[in-house]
Amino acid sequence: MPGPKRIVLLILDGAADRPDNGETPLSSASTPGLDTLARHAICGVHYPVGKGVAPESDLATLSILGYNPEEYYTGRGPLEALGVGLEIREGYEVAFRANFATVDPSTRRIIDRRVARSLTSPEAKELAKALDGMRLGSTGYARVKATIGHRAVVIIGDREHKLSAMVSNIDPAYERRGLISVAVRNPEMVLPRCKPLLSSKEAEYTCKLVDEFVEKAIEILDNHPVNLERAKRGLLKANAILLRDAGEKPPRLPPIASVLGLSPAAAIAEMPVEIGIAVAAGMKYYSVPPPTGNHERDLPVRLEATIKAYRDGHRFIYVHLKGPDEPGHDGDFEGKKRAIELIDKLFIQPLIELIDLNETAVIVTSDHATPWRVRAHADDPVPWMASWKGLSTSPGRFDEQTCLATGRTVEYGWQLLRSIAKELGVTQ
Ligand SMILES: O=C(O)[C@@H](CO)OP(=O)(O)O
Secondary structure: OOOOOEEEEEEOOOEEEOOEEEEEEHHOOOOHHHHHHHHOOEEEOOOOOOOOOOOOHHHHHHHHHOOOOHHOOOOHHHHHHHOOOOOOOOOEEEEEEEEEEEEEEOOOOEEEEHHOOOOOOOHHHHHHHHOOOEEEEOOEEEEEEOOOOOOEEEEEEEOOOOOOOOOOOEEOOOOEEEEEEOOOOOOOOOOOOEEEEEOOHHHHHHHHHHHHHHHHHHHHHHHHHHHHHHHHHOOOOOEEEEEEEEOOOOOOOOOOOHHHHEEEEEEEEEOOHHHHHHHHHOEEEOOOOOOOHHHHHHHHHHHHHHHHHHHHOEEEEEEEOOOHHHHHHHHOOHHHHHHHHHHHHHHHHHHHHHHOOEEEEEEEEOOOOOOOOOOOOOOOOOOEEEEEOOOOOOOOOOOOOHHHHHEEEEOHHHHHHHHHHHHHHHOO
């Protein structure tokens, strides 16, 4: 039988977890759709960026799509900026992923690095407007754009002086190692100062602008009417902005078709960073509204976009669903299990009825583990499953322990698709 002609790659953000008395949200979730896919499948585990790396979503996703991060990664900030259509003036601007957060201005203690996920996008847009265009030093400036919930993009620039992305994170939850950031377990929640990651005048000057921006932002935000109103309603103030994952330019990627020879390629993604990755990889991005927090409302919309991409003839379709990650960060086992069950019920079950599984392989995995007991990204191995009607094998079900037990370990996420395509004999 010739191999599959098409691939649908489904990344369940943060769905992987750490077995606890044998159970994980994935293993305990009711997943008839994944169980059906498991009937004709192979599965294993992979290390999205490599052993010992607790990656952020962007780094992990870039790797899983087949791009070796060591060769291509340029920082999350530029991907977030690309995802919301912000250009970077290379050499004189540096883009950061940002979080609106709550701090105690007198002690710089971080009370909540996401404002308890209570900030609405309209509120964030108001606050971003108050910071956008801020002048820094004599020739520096900040460009600020709110994205989804507590998230934003901040571009620090200078009209005359060159800047550098080699600066530390102003966010204790993620530690910089060169251009990549890794999640920190139990970070000390105090607002840090910027440190140059290499001794260059550009990095030192960039840190000077960054520290000035962070300080001025607290003054502006703490007294902003949006926050005064929030405080009146007993809500946390969004009175600080954390910066992480500086980058000077988006990655220059060979088109995704060069990874597996499958084109055209499409992407259905809901967060700016994954949209940025899709654009950088030359995929046709099928726009969906931002997540509303109501999975019952959001998932059918994502399914509809996926089926449209399929019917438009795309041979590689990358779908990124955010659901399970947030309850993982919030230490919510049941919430994470529920998010997985809803993806199965409202996305996977209808999907496999609407596509041809004789010609299409469905690959399901996660970008990283967000173990609910850890409440952060972790470096655990991540399960993957490749399902196709031409396979006569079955792992029984798709979960962390079943896929670990097969012994099919892929050392680096960027090798995953190629190894699956080879084993299934994907038709170029
Ligand atoms: O954006 C998010 O959902 C997460 C992970 O990418 O970041 P943070 O932990 O800052 O909320």
